[in-house]
Amino acid sequence: MTHFSAMSLLRNALTGHKNWREQWPDSQPKAEYDVVIVGAGGHGLGAAYYLAKEHGITNVAVIDKGWLGGGNTGRNTTIIRSNYLYDESARLYDHALDLWENLSQELNYNVMYSKRGVMMLAHNVHDVQSFQRHVHSNRLNGVDNRWLTKEEAKAFCPPLNISPDARYPVMGAALQMRAGTARHDAVAWGYARAAAARGVDIIQNCPVIAIRRGPDGSVQGVDTAKGFIKAKKVAVSAAGNTSVVMDSAGVRMPLESFPLQALVSEPVKPIFPCVVMSNTVHAYISQSDKGELVIGSGTDQYTSYSQRGGLPLIEHTVAAICEVFPIFNRMRMLRKWGGIVDVTPDRSAILGKTPVEGLYVNCGWGTGGFKATPGAAHTLAWTVAKDEPHPINAPFTLERFTTGRLIDEAAAAAVAH
């Protein structure tokens, strides 16, 4: 693998960039692997990388029905933060944040992790109570997050409208400085390149038809469009398509897949210095390093795999952005797109072992999957390698839906008076 650096870039520039080699080979499946990972997004490729690097398991295939990074990894609004309320979530996302900090250097691939700060706006008394609860909980968990007055919020993000006459006036904000954004594609590519360099096969355009189980119930491998691939361990990390894949192994999942939309504006010179989220008006926004305003919308109300999404939802999101940032009213939307998010009943992920021996799952991230990428991948690799939960992913079991030990961040923010 060519080491990436300013020097190698300069050297190649002088030779017309003719000597760059492929960042990962386009592999064809072997008959057998120690581990097969279904889904070549950031999570799947990351798990393969950590299996190889930290557990010495290099006979690994990552297979995808399409192109690597072509799912939610390449369709999200790239926000990274860890200021979650519950200990379980805070540990997981903060573990991810620790890995994000050095990911570019570790992978020798600049993922452009930008510590811009993520600011969450409080628009009513309930928001204030809820965010204060987050701030206090985060502090005792060692997660950075602090409370800003509305004037401090405005100073941090000048386009913000803090007029008391607004329909939802800003009453303050919670700010995590370590949080920010990263270049989503680069995460998948960086992991792919680093995993491939350690011997992992990345097999693209190879839909998984079924997970095959033996007479004893344990996993034997996967049937794919390119034939049967033998493996005693299979990890499914297929985002919105997880239900379908798991179903083939006889494991029914507490998941529903919804279309999630996002959009970008035309590019403009730097105007927006951070990430702002407003749950009350349903909007979140940042500015990319190309200058586009990147705006997250919500999910449509119905389950769907169509990746289309409707216009009214987008209208609402844009109206909400213009309510909070009225100077953007004459900006133009450049494109909007849809992804499929898999949502669990408590809106927290399922990460780890399943009732089937040799079958592991990483799913149910809703809209939170991108920020968790290194943390989820790292701990899943541990679980797959050792066949036991990692202390950080241990709470994120399937069993919690039977016993009632839910990790319900969304319910914790429920609004009612």
Next chain:
Amino acid sequence: MSRYRIPGMGRVDPAATVSFTFDGRTYQGLRGDTVASALLANGVHLMGRSFKYHRPRGVVTAGSEEPNALIGTSRGKGRFEPNTRATVQELRAGLTTESQNKWPRLSFDIGAVNDRAYMLFSAGFYYKTFMWPRSFWDKVYEPFIRAAAGLGKSPTEVDPDSYAHRNLHTDVLVVGGGPAGISAALTAAKSGARVVLVDENPEMGGSLLSDPSVRIDGRGSWAWLAEQLSQLRAVGVRLMTRTTAIGYYHQNFVGLVERVTDHLDQPPHGAPRERMWHVRAEQVVLAQGALEKPLVFDGNDRPGVMLAGAAQTYLNRYGVKVGDNAAVVTSHDSAYYAAFDLVDAGARVAAIADTRDSVRPDLLDAARKRGIQVLTGHTATATEGRLRVKSVRVNPVRNGQVGAGRKIACDVLLISGGWTPSLHLFSHTKGSLTWDADSRTFLPNHKTEACQIAGAGRGLWGYGPVLEDGVKAGMAAAQALGRSAEGSDARVEGDRPGTGSSQKELPTDRSPGKAKAFVDYQNDVTAKDIRLAVREGMRSIEHVKRYTTNGMATDQGKMSNINGLMIAADALGKEPPQVGLTTFRPPYTPTSFGAFAGYHKGATFEITRKTPIDPWAEARGAVFEPVSLWRRAWYFPQAGEDMHAAVARECRMTRASVGMFDASTLGKIEVAGPDAVEFMNRMYTNPWTKLAPGRCRYGLLLGEDGFIRDDGVIGRMSQDLFHVTTTTGGAARVMNMMEDYLQTEWPDLDVWLTSTTEQWATVALNGPNARKVLEKLVEGQDLSDEAFPHMSVAECTVAGLPARLFRISFTGELGFEVNVPARHGLQLWKAIHDAGQQYDICPYGTETMHVLRAEKGYIIVGQDTDGTVTPQDAGLDWAIGKAKKDFVGKRSLSRPDIVAPNRKQLVGLLTEDGTKLEEGAQIVLDPNQSLPMTMAGHVTSSYDSVALGRPIAMAVVTGGHGMMGKTVHIPMPNGTIRATVTSTNFYDPTGERLKA
């Protein structure tokens, strides 16, 4: 008359001069011009700078697909917008425009040093560098990269304009007002269908506007067009110009954006700037035509290099000659017609270099007649000229070998790489495309929606076939609607048929690695970048796009996608369809945020619900808080009072005498029918069978998961009738949940639900003097404790109004809630207020309500519970009907982790040093542990209690119910606070005051 304007040509009004400015200089154009055509008429080609290399750029197209000529446009304060396409913006009086992405000025831009370092800024270069030293990323590299971002400048002021929305239902929507669209619309309309025809241009006609020499049905094309438009109007077709179909959604739902005022000198008062149309059509006809592709070769981006079709449009539609001395490089017949029109208008065309080895003889003849030299089998290998093209270098290609080049001087270079059908909207529907090997283009294939595609969008060329195809599409749409439609033939003379070949980057005799052959103009993506991406393992077109940013500019790949694909496919040694096409996303062209938001701006951003008593509170100077969609009076400050003082006074006066509160926002549901009690038993945790009419009870509602969803007091009005109240925010949710169970689980029950939230206005009266105030107003009900004890309900008259009167309390004081028909709400409020004067009655808001209820330990669902709290956790076991076999959520209460010990349970907290805790503060048992700490719960409610003379708090604490009297710790940034666990019932624990 401007230097390049040709009198007598074009559709602009020569009598109407319009002034505008560009980069501070004033120019004259004509009514009907775009900024681009007016600048070209003045000989200005340099209109912008590219994104990465800051290369000087001129206009490439004459339409909405323009990648280069992006400008800032303004009409005064708050009305500036960046990245406007000069090719679309119509001239209006007083329009000011500016170029972008340059410093200090357009003709001399420091940023162009990037162009020198071209080799360094290869595709994806930033992924490979800026990583060391680690700390430099945050402090040096990233700020530098970010500072270079963007093209135009963001608006910085609030937009004073308004935007509108409209719904429109129609039988047929035709997108594209060119020849195919017009004939489709007319054919469909003649069958009796309702037809809407939209076009993004200021006038209908499409390519006809650029081809006046063609004759249709014996008339010039413009006369034919005018006649067709009058026929369309006559048969009732709704013609919408300046209207872009931005997105094609499910089941023939199409979003249109109409630009209403941007072209007007003086918009009339009240006119919206833009209007979003939500169109639902039975049939959609897509007649969007085709887009011309540039040719990719070294120097194909200099100002003065433009698409041949664009030059033809500037000439015929705007009467503007784009240059005096043109050269042409083409791979398609269409460029010949542009050259012919230019020569016919008095310009010189030095040569046409055609990449093809053979060309139609009639074209060669026509060229020869006009003195144009045609060089077949040629490639272009370079251009010269810093701010305007001066020459093009062309070379013969024989058997794949590029021969010696020669320079052709020119002041404008017309290029054409052929045409690609405009299938963006079709792509939005997830319709599939098929690769046509002959024309080397993608054509529409499998349809997922009820639509027809007509004309150049299906790869057809020439007016004869296109008009015929439009008629066919109109007939097909009509027939799909069950109507009979008649076809018609158009006779076309002087048609301009054409074919062409599709190219990757043109062959060159120089080092391809050094060529600046642009594929995506705006993002400065070159052919070399695409090949590098492929070399680095980017095999899917999605990877190539993302790695190089090809097709991600504001033209959304309209200029660059197909060329990029051709080059990527060549590099991979595959056919283009095997490499794939990136998905087109809405909107078709960039669309202003305001158009999406429509009326949802400012005061009408979202509904603000107000109670009938709200005007009184407002007049009284109340401070309001938003609670779900409602605004509620938060507190009523008197002169000199802050919130703390006002709330303290309100609390004190209510406990001392009497207070009044507007509780109208509480949800109310009438549950009626013979099975009402059975329904209530199934829904709520409590038992209802034995509740006598005239009595009420606190009701607790769970989700099926066992967690608390809602609560409220429920009165039994009669055997078969319950008056249910819900939380303010929960009203709609609870109603929906009840309907769900009733309709789908228990349809056998004879029960009906009616929301009466807004039927009633509700005034709560609390305090030791509440009865004394109310007695004066009530008729038909004895209010004594014996006749009307706590938790009673009755129908009676209050202040002369029909009322439902509850004796209940959310404060721990003697309390009543009076419900009267909402139109009388304000009258009731005033009557009680008047009657209470002798007792110093005190209106209070939601904050005081919260304090008073917390003193009694009454929970607020959503504050003291959060969707993870069971009745046991909240200390509400008593509200569960133990004898009931089932109710919603009961089964979940016996799940292992729900019955496990050490769940977080609701308790009271009293701080040892008397400080007030912060709501949301976390509780620990061991204050000396290190981070991360093990947290045992958090403070849910915290207030200064006037009644108790100290702050009180409620909290959920692990195993809290078993910790009474024990000490917990609340670590705050500036020290840890100690608190004692107590009951939540802080005030009057025996409830004597309730019974007063």
Next chain:
Amino acid sequence: MTTQRHEFDPTPFLVEELPWAPRFSLRVRPEHRAALAGALSLELPSKVGQRSTAAGTEVLCLGPDEWTILAQDADALTTASSAAYAQIPHSLVEISDREITLRISGAQALTALTTGCPRDVEAMPVGTGARTLFDTATIVLWRDDRQSFRIDVWRSFLPHVHAILDQVLVELKSGL
């Protein structure tokens, strides 16, 4: 060619708030509809959207088991309802104060409604009604004539509906 002309329209449509009137929500199982209609001396249309008028009382069928009644004689109705209840279980709830009614009429009344109603109002036959949406507010829409409509809006949603109609009025007056 671009046009700079537009027609100013001083009265595109008229919005009037109608006076209070007794209004009820009636619910009964479809199989008991006919019997209850007899008992209440009402005509209860069986198809959603249909209306009836008799002796000044207007009825609109909103759902398979739901009718809105604008009663001429509210006392007579409630008395008849009470009398019939034991034999024909049903629910009659007064909602006179829940909604406020606007009349929207005039040459562009239909256009005004299309700014907020997603369904095809133009195709709605005169003399029918339906519960639907205007903007984000639930309304009951009555079509009384080609260009004359009533909308019943929940009291607290009315100012929002009114505010949007006001904007639409200004917009339509501009002629663009």
Next chain:
Amino acid sequence: MLLIHCPYCDETLPESEFAYAGEAHINRPADPSALSDEEWRDYLFIRTNARGPHYERWRHIHGCGRFFNAVRDTVSDRFLMTYEAGEARPDLTVKEAAE
């Protein structure tokens, strides 16, 4: 925005009048207390999440107010049919054969 046929109104109307209400034909057990924790979990949380025809519920919330059932292809979002609440799950193969 989808277009949905309400079987009670017998009209095809825009999605904004309707509210999605989750998977259909998941009947609340007659006696929940008789269920094991696993069976109760299945009722509460396990969903088909079908890729393709999906049996689901909608409510015509800004219309007649009725809950009803629908079969919708979750890949194309196209409705195959809608039917009244309480009706048996339709056999799609029979329906296709009839067409």
